[in-house]
Amino acid sequence: MIKLIEKIEGEAKLDFNMKDGKIDFVDIAFMSTRNIENILKGKAAFDALVINPRVCGICGHAHLMATVQALESCYKDLQLTNKAKIIRELTLNFELIQNHFKWFYLTLLPLFGKKQQVLKATYPTQLMAKAIAIFGGQYPHTSYAVVGGVVCDITHTDLIKLQHYIEETVKFFEENLVRSQSQSFLESENVDDVLSKEGDLIEILKIIISNEWLELGKSYDRYIVFGANSYFTKGKSMKTRLSNNISLTSVKESKQETSYAKNVSFKNKYYEVGPLARAMINKTPLIKDAHKRYGDSMFSRILARVCEVSQLLHHSKKLIAELDLSEASYIKPSQEISKLTGAGSASVEAARGSLIHKVELENGLIKNYEIITPTQWNLSGGTKDNPGVSQKAMIGLEEISIAELVFKTFDVCSVCTTH
Amino acid sequence: MIEKREALAKMFSAKGSKINTNRGAEYYDSLMETMKKRLNELEQTAAASKMSITSVLEAEGLDRRDFMKWASAACAALMLPASFTPLIAQAAELMNRVPVIWIELQDCAGNSEAILRSDAPTIDELILETISLEFNETLMAAAGHQAEEHLEEAMHTFKGKYLCVVEGSIPLGMDGLYGTIGAKAETFKDHLLRVAKDSAAVVAVGTCATFGGVPAASPNPTGAVGVQDVVKGKAIINIPACPANPANITGTILHFVLTGQVPELDHLNRPKFAFGYRIHDNCERRAHFDAGEFVEEWGDKGAQNNFCLYKMGCKGPMTFNNCSIVRYNSGTNWPIGAGHGCIGCSEPQFWDKYAQERPMADTHFKAPGGGVEKTVDEFGLGLLTAAGIGIGIHAAASVLAGKKEGDE
Numbered sequence: 001m002i003k004l005i006e007k008i009e010g011e012a013k014l015d016f017n018m019k020d021g022k023i024d025f026v027d028i029a030f031m032s033t034r035n036i037e038n039i040l041k042g043k044a045a046f047d048a049l050v051i052n053p054r055v056c057g058i059c060g061h062a063h064l065m066a067t068v069q070a071l072e073s074c075y076k077d078l079q080l081t082n083k084a085k086i087i088r089e090l091t092l093n094f095e096l097i098q099n100h101f102k103w104f105y106l107t108l109l110p111l112f113g114k115k116q117q118v119l120k121a122t123y124p125t126q127l128m129a130k131a132i133a134i135f136g137g138q139y140p141h142t143s144y145a146v147v148g149g150v151v152c153d154i155t156h157t158d159l160i161k162l163q164h165y166i167e168e169t170v171k172f173f174e175e176n177l178v179r180s181q182s183q184s185f186l187e188s189e190n191v192d193d194v195l196s197k198e199g200d201l202i203e204i205l206k207i208i209i210s211n212e213w214l215e216l217g218k219s220y221d222r223y224i225v226f227g228a229n230s231y232f233t234k235g236k237s238m239k240t241r242l243s244n245n246i247s248l249t250s251v252k253e254s255k256q257e258t259s260y261a262k263n264v265s266f267k268n269k270y271y272e273v274g275p276l277a278r279a280m281i282n283k284t285p286l287i288k289d290a291h292k293r294y295g296d297s298m299f300s301r302i303l304a305r306v307c308e309v310s311q312l313l314h315h316s317k318k319l320i321a322e323l324d325l326s327e328a329s330y331i332k333p334s335q336e337i338s339k340l341t342g343a344g345s346a347s348v349e350a351a352r353g354s355l356i357h358k359v360e361l362e363n364g365l366i367k368n369y370e371i372i373t374p375t376q377w378n379l380s381g382g383t384k385d386n387p388g389v390s391q392k393a394m395i396g397l398e399e400i401s402i403a404e405l406v407f408k409t410f411d412v413c414s415v416c417t418t419h
Numbered sequence: 420m421i422e423k424r425e426a427l428a429k430m431f432s433a434k435g436s437k438i439n440t441n442r443g444a445e446y447y448d449s450l451m452e453t454m455k456k457r458l459n460e461l462e463q464t465a466a467a468s469k470m471s472i473t474s475v476l477e478a479e480g481l482d483r484r485d486f487m488k489w490a491s492a493a494c495a496a497l498m499l500p501a502s503f504t505p506l507i508a509q510a511a512e513l514m515n516r517v518p519v520i521w522i523e524l525q526d527c528a529g530n531s532e533a534i535l536r537s538d539a540p541t542i543d544e545l546i547l548e549t550i551s552l553e554f555n556e557t558l559m560a561a562a563g564h565q566a567e568e569h570l571e572e573a574m575h576t577f578k579g580k581y582l583c584v585v586e587g588s589i590p591l592g593m594d595g596l597y598g599t600i601g602a603k604a605e606t607f608k609d610h611l612l613r614v615a616k617d618s619a620a621v622v623a624v625g626t627c628a629t630f631g632g633v634p635a636a637s638p639n640p641t642g643a644v645g646v647q648d649v650v651k652g653k654a655i656i657n658i659p660a661c662p663a664n665p666a667n668i669t670g671t672i673l674h675f676v677l678t679g680q681v682p683e684l685d686h687l688n689r690p691k692f693a694f695g696y697r698i699h700d701n702c703e704r705r706a707h708f709d710a711g712e713f714v715e716e717w718g719d720k721g722a723q724n725n726f727c728l729y730k731m732g733c734k735g736p737m738t739f740n741n742c743s744i745v746r747y748n749s750g751t752n753w754p755i756g757a758g759h760g761c762i763g764c765s766e767p768q769f770w771d772k773y774a775q776e777r778p779m780a781d782t783h784f785k786a787p788g789g790g791v792e793k794t795v796d797e798f799g800l801g802l803l804t805a806a807g808i809g810i811g812i813h814a815a816a817s818v819l820a821g822k823k824e825g826d827e
Contacts, residue, residue, distance in 0.1 A: 002602055034599070035641050038640040039637070051633060054527055129432065133747055137755070137758075138748060149718060151757065152758045153723050330716075
């Protein structure tokens with residue numbers, strides 16, 4: 001039985017094979033592509049800074065960050081000021097935050113039989129988009145990061161505006177998602193604590209409990225995070241067994257016959273990426289507790305994504321306090337781009353998980369470019385014996401509507417996946 | 420020098436580049452009559468969506484005053500005299516009479532995203548709650564087969580009346596198989612033709628839908644084209660830019676509600692109210708251009724003082740759009756405000772011709788109005804446009820001035 005899944009920035013075709021009233025296997029296919037990697041070939045290296053954010057209208061900023069870092073990794077001893085680093089990290093945080101709000105109110109709520117709350121989705125999203133625009137000029141599709149730094153030179157007035165946007169977003173979170181001081185939510189180490197509160201998130205979690213859906217959506221319990229920054233840690237975790245020593249060289253992409261999306265694996269194994277993976281590697285106490293009780297079920301996945309909003313808002317405030325506006329925004333690289341030959345790569349944490357860009361340059365021109373997106377990790381289409389992460393999470397379920405819910409807890413993006 | 424200045428002045432006062440914001444009392448009187456008649460007719464028809472602006476405003480705790488403030492801003496944006504403000508307000512109240520079917524083709528969802536963050540205090544409510552957005556994948560509740568039925572029903576019910584808004588380009592390569600939609604794997608081309616057929620007009624939103632955009636960048640692997648290359652015999656309004664400015668999308672829909680017609684368009688089918696001026700004409704850094712003060716390198720003194728970005732590759736002088744007035748994200752900022760030059764994202768083929776930091780000197784593209792733009796530091800190479808000459812001399816002179824300063 002074929003079902004079309006929409007509202008994932010495009011659509012995906014899911015073909016369910018049923019056996020004895022249960023899902024035996026799911027074929028996942030994405031039916032459109034723009035072939036961006038081929039467009040990049042032969043173009044001037046810096047063109048990628050403008051083209052790549054356009055890969056995705058939702059996480060385009062993560063693509064800009066991955067591009068600029070991949071290009072920078074081709075240089076020898078390239079320098080960045082702390083100011084440039086902090087600004088880049090702040091804007092990426094804001095992008096993650098706005099994505100999670102939209103996912104919760106536009107995608108998730110209707111799947112729990114509730115009305116889609118457009119205005120609740122747009123209000124905090126707009127605040128975060130404005131916060132990005134202060135540095136980047138516009139959102140979506142900014143190109144304010146360049147090799148060597150950022151082009152913006154913000155002032156203290158801008159910082160005041162920024163703090164206001166963050167405070168308003170925190171307020172929205174505290175009044176809507178989890179009605180409590182975010183500090184106490186952040187420090188909470190116990191799921192029961194959280195469930196004793198009220199709010200839109202709590203309502204959803206309670207529905208999961210009362211419908212006895214706590215076992216649903218479990219997959220391999222295997223996580224990977226590549227994009228390290230001042231908040232996220234790089235590493236992989238098999239259940240709770242953590243290892244921080246991972247390398248991009250073990251990441252393999254392979255084509256699929258029936259879909260424009262490519263599979264991606266680490267040492268031939270499929271891994272889950274995204275907020276739950278990040279929380280597992282970071283050992284976030286609340287998520288660890290959820291995981292101890294309910295494993296990698298959709299309960300943990302939903303809680304981890306919403307929890308990340310609060311964490312990143314808090315962390316952004318800390319970053320702003322560290323910002324020294326007297327530092328330079330840009331340091332000129334010592335090598336000319338037109339004479340640069342070499343290869344590089346970068347990984348950043350996009351809203352939906354690890355995003356990897358790899359580039360090869362020849363005299364400043366792009367010889368090869370490879371993009372691996374988070375949804376490729378979560379939605380790799382495996383075989384019946386070796387299913388992908390989301391496939392495994394859906395196999396064994398009885399109802400297609402529940403399968404769609406599980407599928408969407410991975411926060412799927414179609415346009416990114418096929419790029 | 421004076422001759423060149425005159426040539427420059429001549430180019431700007433040429434008939435084709437003129438935006439007439441004062442067409443005289445007779446014109447506006449008759450326009451007002453047309454609009455009143457149209458709005459009265461609309462008032463008689465049944466609402467396509469149950470939501471009315473009054474109930475939305477009440478629910479949001481916004482008063483009539485906020486609404487009228489928005490209406491007068493929208494009135495100015497559409498280049499109409501202030502006396503039209505009550506009509507704009509009435510049109511906004513009747514927005515639920517005009518059904519909109521929004522389809523996504525080969526895109527990044529960036530324009531849907533932009534409109535979710537759209538402009539002005541109450542415009543979100545206006546757009547999302549009162550426009551009868553009959554079909555939009557991101558916002559509607561229905562999905563899959565149910566969505567397909569919903570689309571068929573909307574097309575049938577509002578035959579000949581709905582606006583077909585298109586986001587994304589159309590891949591024609593490999594018989595259109597680079598992009599298919601729905602259970603029957605309908606190609607994007609067939610899908611577009613089917614929805615556009617019975618529409619009142621087609622609005623192409625974003626540079627992908629208008630000119631092919633990113634997917635059409637060389638070597639155009641999927642054979643991507645814009646809506647106007649596929650849909651023939653229909654009124655097409657192009658609202659390019661990447662992403663398209665929500666204010667311009669609203670403006671166009673509002674204009675359609677007001678008049679039942681498409682707004683005045685330029686030779687690329689772009690509404691003149693939005694694309695009548697160049698970025699450069701109203702740029703906040705224009706004074707620095709005129710004073711010969713340029714950013715010479717990212718992060719330099721010029722960058723810190725908001726000098727002109729022309730030498731860093733800003734395409735503002737060649738790009739027609741109203742970003743410098745409307746800005747983005749509820750007027751928070753815009754690329755030049757953040758210190759990044761304009762990349763010319765609302766012009767055809769800008770990916771290949773304009774691009775990132777490539778100074779205009781190295782692009783060798785044909786500037787609007789003809790001619791070849793040459794390097795800023797070597798001028799007098801013939802075949803330059805008036806603007807090219809003016810800008811060339813100007814920037815070169817500033818280099819000399821800069822050198823002098825350095826010597827001192």
